Each structure stands twice: as C-alpha cells, then as structure tokens.
Amino acid sequence: MAQTKNFRFEELLDKHHLKKTGARLRVLSMMYSKNTATSQPDLESVMSDIDRVTLYRILNVFEEKGIIHKVFDLNGTANYAVCHADCGENHHHDEHLHFNCTNCKNVYCLDDLHMPRLNLPEGFKADSFTLYASGLCPKCSKKNASSIN
Amino acid sequence: MAQTKNFRFEELLDKHHLKKTGARLRVLSMMYSKNTATSQPDLESVMSDIDRVTLYRILNVFEEKGIIHKVFDLNGTANYAVCHADCGENHHHDEHLHFNCTNCKNVYCLDDLHMPRLNLPEGFKADSFTLYASGLCPKCSKKNASSIN
DNA sequence: AATGTAAATGTAATTATGTTGCATTTATAA
DNA sequence: TTATAAATGCAACATAATTACATTTACATT
Numbered sequence: 001m002a003q004t005k006n007f008r009f010e011e012l013l014d015k016h017h018l019k020k021t022g023a024r025l026r027v028l029s030m031m032y033s034k035n036t037a038t039s040q041p042d043l044e045s046v047m048s049d050i051d052r053v054t055l056y057r058i059l060n061v062f063e064e065k066g067i068i069h070k071v072f073d074l075n076g077t078a079n080y081a082v083c084h085a086d087c088g089e090n091h092h093h094d095e096h097l098h099f100n101c102t103n104c105k106n107v108y109c110l111d112d113l114h115m116p117r118l119n120l121p122e123g124f125k126a127d128s129f130t131l132y133a134s135g136l137c138p139k140c141s142k143k144n145a146s147s148i149n
Numbered sequence: 150m151a152q153t154k155n156f157r158f159e160e161l162l163d164k165h166h167l168k169k170t171g172a173r174l175r176v177l178s179m180m181y182s183k184n185t186a187t188s189q190p191d192l193e194s195v196m197s198d199i200d201r202v203t204l205y206r207i208l209n210v211f212e213e214k215g216i217i218h219k220v221f222d223l224n225g226t227a228n229y230a231v232c233h234a235d236c237g238e239n240h241h242h243d244e245h246l247h248f249n250c251t252n253c254k255n256v257y258c259l260d261d262l263h264m265p266r267l268n269l270p271e272g273f274k275a276d277s278f279t280l281y282a283s284g285l286c287p288k289c290s291k292k293n294a295s296s297i298n
Numbered sequence: 299a300a301t302g303t304a305a306a307t308g309t310a311a312t313t314a315t316g317t318t319g320c321a322t323t324t325a326t327a328a
Numbered sequence: 329t330t331a332t333a334a335a336t337g338c339a340a341c342a343t344a345a346t347t348a349c350a351t352t353t354a355c356a357t358t
Contacts, residue, residue, distance in 0.1 A: 019305060019354050040344080051308050056345065072225045099273055110273075116265045123287025124248055124259075130281040138272025168325050168334060189315080200337050205316065300358085307352065315344070323336070
C-alpha cells in the first residue's frame with residue numbers, strides 16, 4: 001500500500017542524507033512508478049505547482065547521489081530514470097541500452113542488455129559506454145501492426 | 150591547394166542542388182578540416198559574422214541531405230560532424246562509436262568501429278543504433294600520463 | 299514541545315539554445 | 329540581363345537552464 005511505498009522512498013532519502021520533502025518524495029514516486037524515463041518537460045507539467053528551479057535542483061542532487069541518471073533522447077531533450085544498477089555517489093554505471101521509441105517518444109532503459117566488450121583504436125581510454133537505439137517499442141509496434149496509420 | 154579543396158565542396162553542394170554560398174562553403178571547409186565533431190556553440194563563435202539563424206538553417210539542410218550528422222555530447226550539447234559513411238537524403242547510417250573526451254570535450258566519430266549485433270527484448274524493433282563512450286582521447290591520455298594535474 | 303540552523307524552496311533576473319515570420323539580398327537558370 | 333526561387337538577415341518569440349538572494353522548512357538538540 002501507499003504508506004509502505006512512501007516509507008521506502010523516505011528510507012532512500014535518509015540513506016543519502018537528504019531531507020524528506022514533499023517535492024522530493026513526489027518526484028521519486030513518479031519516477032519509480034514508470035518503466036520509462038521521464039522527460040524534463042513532462043516532469044515540469046506534471047509537477048507544475050513545484051517551482052522549475054526546485055525541480056532542476058532535485059534532479060541534480062538525485063543524479064549526484066546516484067539515485068537517478070540523465071539520458072538525452074533523439075532530440076537532445078533531457079530524460080531522467082531511476083538507476084537500477086549499483087550507482088554510487090558521482091559514479092554512474094549507465095552501461096545499458098537506451099531505447100528511444102520514435103512513435104510514443106518514450107525512452108526505455110533496458111538494463112538487462114549489457115554492453116559487449118569492444119576494443120577502441122590506439123590511445124582511447126574509455127571509462128563508460130552507453131548504447132542508444134531508436135525504433136518502435138513493443139506497444140507501438142503492436143499498434144502499427146494492426147492498423148497502419 | 151585551396152582552390153582544389155573548395156572545388157570539392159562546390160561539387161558537393163551542386164550534387165545536392167544547394168546554392169554555393171560563402172557561408173555554406175565555410176561551414177563545410179571547417180567541418181572537413183577537423184577529425185572531431187563541431188559543437189554548435191563553437192561553430193557560432195568561429196562564424197560570428199554569419200547570423201545564428203542562418204547557421205541553424207545550414208546545419209539543418211546539410212543534415213537532411215546526409216552531408217553531416219548531429220550528435221549530442223554528454224552535456225546534451227549539439228555537435229555536428231561530416232558523414233563518412235553512405236548517408237543519403239533523410240537516411241543516416243550513424244551506427245558508429247561517438248567518443249566524448251571528458252578532458253578536452255571533443256567528440257570523435259570512430260567510423261571504423263561498428264556496432265555488434267545484439268538481440269533486443271521481445272517486441273522492440275530497432276532501426277538504428279548509436280554507441281557512446283566517454284573517457285580520454287589519445288592526446289589527453291598522453292598528457293595525463295606525463296603530468297598528472 | 300520549543301527553537302536554532304543548515305538545508306531546501308521560491309522568486310526574479312539572466313543567459314543559452316532553438317524556432318518562426320517577414321523583409322531583403324543573392325545565386326543561377328533562362 | 330533579368331526574373332525568381334533560394335538563401336540570408338533581422339526581430340521577435342519560445343523554451344531550457346543557471347545564478348543570486350530572500351524566505352521557508354525539516355529536523356537535531358536542547
């Protein structure tokens with residue numbers, strides 16, 4: 001039930017020495033309730049009573065603490081998603097596939113799909129990889145199959 | 150020599166039925182002279198005599214025609230690079246590695262490094278992939294090795 | 299329970315980024 | 329040479345993000 005879930009988020013904030021404010025809890029519960037990333041514009045319109053600047057600051061600390069990670073979609077728009085992997089303070093393990101649906105514009109973080117090792121040209125020293133793909137997500141590819149608009 | 154190179158760019162514009170204007174030729178010669186992508190802010194400051202709007206429009210037609218492609222760096226900033234592969238009108242083959250150096254901020258398009266095939270979860274239908282990596286480029290990793298700042 | 303304080307939020311202003319409409323100029327085909 | 333479609337410049341607008349500072353609030357400590 002709702003209390004249990006909220007308690008979980010309060011614990012999370014505690015763990016990172018962040019104060020448990022209404023705005024932060026709402027952002028957390030929104031992001032954890034979806035299996036897709038949340039775009040900055042979306043977040044703003046849903047949480048329109050919270051000041052834009054406050055939202056930016058919440059997103060920034062959450063990112064610093066390793067609670068969420070930022071990913072840019074095909075249009076360069078910032079999207080935020082919860083980190084499922086072992087992301088720590090200023091240390092993101094964001095090495096999964098970001099799938100951008102060209103129809104519904106949703107960004108999916110496919111965590112189970114890990115990066116294959118590949119050898120870079122001489123001299124390049126990579127410390128992180130991210131893979132992007134675009135196309136149709138399950139919902140939209142099903143929709144298109146039945147009725148080609 | 151310069152004339153020969155310029156002729157090459159004029160040919161390119163001709164091929165795509167674009168008028169040979171000074172601004173376009175300058176953008177082309179700048180982008181072709183580098184092995185890294187050019188950020189939108191960089192382009193603006195170098196070509197400060199050309200109107201911002203004109204630059205946006207030049208970049209857009211070049212992208213539509215498949216002459217250049219757009220890539221967002223780690224900060225979500227737009228970067229543009231010439232297409233070496235077989236990009237056609239509204240049809241980009243951008244499936245190579247984009248390496249973002251965390252030190253000099255340069256974005257390298259490593260064309261020779263192609264995407265490994267990978268199987269997506271049920272339902273996802275991808276039509277394009279892009280791989281991002283961040284770390285140190287050859288120049289910066291050499292620099293860091295000699296003098297750790 | 300009251301309260302002091304650092305942390306968090308709100309407000310206003312500023313900068314960067316990108317777009318649109320329209321007037322003017324220019325490359326080029328005829 | 330000239331007509332004209334394309335390209336550019338200019339002004340205004342829209343959105344995204346940051347900074348400085350005033351106000352409020354969570355919460356540790358008494």
